[in-house]
Amino acid sequence: MKKFLFADLDDTLFQTLEKCATRDALEPAAYYSNGSICSYTTAAQRAFFAFASEGMTVIPTTARSLDAFRRVELGFTSYVVLNFGGVILQPDGTIDRDWQGQMHALMTAALPGLQQLASRIDAWADKTGYGGRARLVEDAGTPFFIVIKDPDKVALNLERVEREAVLPWIADEGRDYCVHRNGNNLAILPRALDKAEAVRYVTERLRREHGDIVTFGMGDSRSDARFMADCDYAIIPRRTQLAKLTVEAL
Numbered sequence: 283m284k285k286f287l288f289a290d291l292d293d294t295l296f297q298t299l300e301k302c303a304t305r306d307a308l309e310p311a312a313y314y315s316n317g318s319i320c321s322y323t324t325a326a327q328r329a330f331f332a333f334a335s336e337g338m339t340v341i342p343t344t345a346r347s348l349d350a351f352r353r354v355e356l357g358f359t360s361y362v363v364l365n366f367g368g369v370i371l372q373p374d375g376t377i378d379r380d381w382q383g384q385m386h387a388l389m390t391a392a393l394p395g396l397q398q399l400a401s402r403i404d405a406w407a408d409k410t411g412y413g414g415r416a417r418l419v420e421d422a423g424t425p426f427f428i429v430i431k432d433p434d435k436v437a438l439n440l441e442r443v444e445r446e447a448v449l450p451w452i453a454d455e456g457r458d459y460c461v462h463r464n465g466n467n468l469a470i471l472p473r474a475l476d477k478a479e480a481v482r483y484v485t486e487r488l489r490r491e492h493g494d495i496v497t498f499g500m501g502d503s504r505s506d507a508r509f510m511a512d513c514d515y516a517i518i519p520r521r522t523q524l525a526k527l528t529v530e531a532l
């Protein structure tokens with residue numbers, strides 16, 4: 283029976299230097315657009331990836347855009363889930379047009395809400411003197427979600443943005459949207475945008491291609507939990523947001 287691992291990338295298979303548990307034997311795994319190193323693998327992460335790639339097909343399941351994914355240097359050979367599930371690449375590297383059509387319709391419907399929230403956040407920032415700004419992330423011609431990063435990289439500042447500018451809007455008029463905050467990353471997504479939906483779609487494809495399969499899900503964040511729960515097995519790296527909320531909490 284064929285085995286597939288749906289794996290989140292950032293903070294799961296590699297991370298930035300500041301987040302590396304050890305400074306020994308690091309190797310570059312992803313780059314910024316200017317060519318400088320963005321993230322590293324530890325020796326343990328490389329051992330895990332080699333082990334997983336031997337027995338399974340690894341399917342990246344990430345919030346990264348097409349462009350940011352191309353700057354990741356691990357070898358992948360199958361489907362790829364990008365933009366929190368907004369874009370799916372087929373094994374030949376082309377965009378899955380059926381999925382893109384479905385997502386484009388859903389995201390077009392969700393766009394006015396995202397725009398309204400982005401101006402809300404920016405107005406709040408002007409009023410309070412906060413230095414961050416809301417950025418609408420678009421890819422392959424479709425708008426997907428809003429992201430705010432703290433300019434001083436103080437993750438706690440984003441907790442305040444979430445509490446004062448985002449949650450009141452969601453409670454009032456944004457019930458079709460949800461928030462993900464992890465480290466220096468605050469993202470607001472339409473509920474229709476979910477890695478779990480894309481993983482379900484790819485899993486159905488894989489079942490048609492290979493018959494019965496076994497699926498594994500791996501990720502570090504709350505936002506990974508839904509797709510991991512739909513897999514036959516879940517793998518959670520230690521010292522991550524998801525580990526703290528689950529196995530480490532128990």
Ligand SMILES: [Mg+2]
Pocket residue numbers: 290291292293294501502503
């Ligand atoms: Mg992650």
